[in-house]
Amino acid sequence: MGTEQELRRVRLAKLQALCDAGINPYPYRFPRTHTLGQVRECWGHLEGEAMSEGTVSAAGRITNWRDMGKTVFADLRDQSGHIQVYLNQKTLGAEAFGLMRHADLGDFLGVTGRVFRTRTGELSVRAEKAELLCKALRPLPDKHSGLKNPELVHRDRSSYFTSDPEAREVFVKRARAIAAVREFLSARGFLEVETPLLQPLYGGAAARPFKTHVHAIDETYYLQISPELYLKRLIAGGFDRVFTVCKNFRNEGIDKTHNPEFTMMECYQAYADYTDILELTENLYAHVFRTVLGATTVGVPSDEAGGTLVELRFEPPWPRYRMLDLVQQHSALAVGDLDASGLRSALLALPSDHALFTEMPRERIGALSWGEMVQALFEFHVQSQLVHPCFVLDHPKETSPLCKPHRSDPRLIERFEPFANGWEIGNAYSELNDPVLQRELLEEQAARRSGGDEEAQPMDEDFCAAVELGMPPMGGLGLGVDRLVMLLSGQSNIKDVILFPFTRSGKGEGRAE
RNA sequence: GCGCCCUUAGCUCAGUCGGUAGAGCAGCUGAUUCUUAAUCAGCGGGCCGCAGGUUCGAGUCCUGCAGGGCGCACCA
Numbered sequence: 385m386g387t388e389q390e391l392r393r394v395r396l397a398k399l400q401a402l403c404d405a406g407i408n409p410y411p412y413r414f415p416r417t418h419t420l421g422q423v424r425e426c427w428g429h430l431e432g433e434a435m436s437e438g439t440v441s442a443a444g445r446i447t448n449w450r451d452m453g454k455t456v457f458a459d460l461r462d463q464s465g466h467i468q469v470y471l472n473q474k475t476l477g478a479e480a481f482g483l484m485r486h487a488d489l490g491d492f493l494g495v496t497g498r499v500f501r502t503r504t505g506e507l508s509v510r511a512e513k514a515e516l517l518c519k520a521l522r523p524l525p526d527k528h529s530g531l532k533n534p535e536l537v538h539r540d541r542s543s544y545f546t547s548d549p550e551a552r553e554v555f556v557k558r559a560r561a562i563a564a565v566r567e568f569l570s571a572r573g574f575l576e577v578e579t580p581l582l583q584p585l586y587g588g589a590a591a592r593p594f595k596t597h598v599h600a601i602d603e604t605y606y607l608q609i610s611p612e613l614y615l616k617r618l619i620a621g622g623f624d625r626v627f628t629v630c631k632n633f634r635n636e637g638i639d640k641t642h643n644p645e646f647t648m649m650e651c652y653q654a655y656a657d658y659t660d661i662l663e664l665t666e667n668l669y670a671h672v673f674r675t676v677l678g679a680t681t682v683g684v685p686s687d688e689a690g691g692t693l694v695e696l697r698f699e700p701p702w703p704r705y706r707m708l709d710l711v712q713q714h715s716a717l718a719v720g721d722l723d724a725s726g727l728r729s730a731l732l733a734l735p736s737d738h739a740l741f742t743e744m745p746r747e748r749i750g751a752l753s754w755g756e757m758v759q760a761l762f763e764f765h766v767q768s769q770l771v772h773p774c775f776v777l778d779h780p781k782e783t784s785p786l787c788k789p790h791r792s793d794p795r796l797i798e799r800f801e802p803f804a805n806g807w808e809i810g811n812a813y814s815e816l817n818d819p820v821l822q823r824e825l826l827e828e829q830a831a832r833r834s835g836g837d838e839e840a841q842p843m844d845e846d847f848c849a850a851v852e853l854g855m856p857p858m859g860g861l862g863l864g865v866d867r868l869v870m871l872l873s874g875q876s877n878i879k880d881v882i883l884f885p886f887t888r889s890g891k892g893e894g895r896a897e
Numbered sequence: 898g899c900g901c902c903c904u905u906a907g908c909u910c911a912g913u914c915g916g917u918a919g920a921g922c923a924g925c926u927g928a929u930u931c932u933u934a935a936u937c938a939g940c941g942g943g944c945c946g947c948a949g950g951u952u953c954g955a956g957u958c959c960u961g962c963a964g965g966g967c968g969c970a971c972c973a
Binding site: 386387388389390391392394395448450451452453454455456457459468470472473474488489502503504506508522523524525526527528529530531532533534535536538543547589590591592634636637639641642742743756759760763779780782783784839887888 | 907923925941943966970
């Protein structure tokens, strides 16, 4: 009595006993009149000996059971809350009361009765009828400590969520946040669309894809790494404002801010540039925060501050910083005034044990362009410092093949990334619509790819054809939804904002050799 | 991919110097008509992650493997 199997056997025996007594332990429905939260709302004002006039029918999972002999106090829980049920041999009748002996923690119970307060003041339903709604065979996690084993927390989500209402609350916020995103964009005339997740080519980002095989046509396909190239086809096709909330799949590292499949919001607005999109971004964030939290300020555990809570303000406008200025400030290198060889010698003049060289190996610097060095310096010196919400503008042109050149600096493109808590939370461009330059840049990518760069994008002729058809000038934005929810709910691990985060299968394939 | 740490009952965790396995919760039996992590009496429950090794003797020491956590790297 105590092994998993034995616990199961005991419950199966109770199940059989119920069946023998002519009870269906899995009835079809229970006409409840109130959720448990509503019971509390409607009758919370009761005082003393007062009792509700009519009866309520309420149901939930049994989370606690205090057996006093001829009286049992059981706690029921549903999504809206919890309430105590008073089960008494006299009120319920000896037969029905006797059947309750076959109930266990974790079973679902429906009761009908009047609402009252016990002598100790606990709001309770005094059951005149009680009906088992589902007999459970597995025990719930420990009623005090819950499920703590981090392996099971992310694998056995059913058990975990039963034991941690706060964890469930994160996903209520997530759902509200995504609804708020849709509401904000729809109100501004954006049409919600879907892109194929199975694609013959992949693009729109620099990432290794997941590969799959379509048997019907015997061809290799890829899971989407970004919806960008499909959304732009729609703009070329005459849709002026589109957005999608979709999954992206990237076959790369897994850590506290990276899950192999993650949720993205991407939108494109014709006749706009990145300055318009910048305002859209901060207003969208503010709208979501106001809708879900009722405030634009939130406390978030910060890695940079050793895990302590840092108060972040998402109220627009967020500060705008030019990337060159930030790098110059934090690295004390006048990157904007140096050309590639000047910057290269400045870097090589640093002491050879400088931490920078663990990020950017000394011997590779000779092969890097000016823009690649600037980007690397940004990631090394600046990124983690960007704790408060802000925008980083005007990246080197090497950082994207899908963005318009900067109108006043040929070394740069019209790109910005919003940052918060040291995380990149989005990416936006004045989108490239010059078909000649677009083809040139994608051919460059394809060449790097055949040169062994696994993250460079393959040539996509269909996409180039769409660009050649003509696209209006437009601004585009991608926002990481998971990171948005992390900020909104104060979570520091992406696995805690994804209902079913990626875990190893345990099959161990590919590890034999 | 590299480094460090973890894996003991269904759940949460102890386990000293290497000496043959413990608690609380849950479960079972009984008592109990107002409890709140109810209480009281009693009873069961273990491949100590897996496989080797050292030893008279391994939960404990060593090696390998698996799973997990953290950090680093990767992720423009």
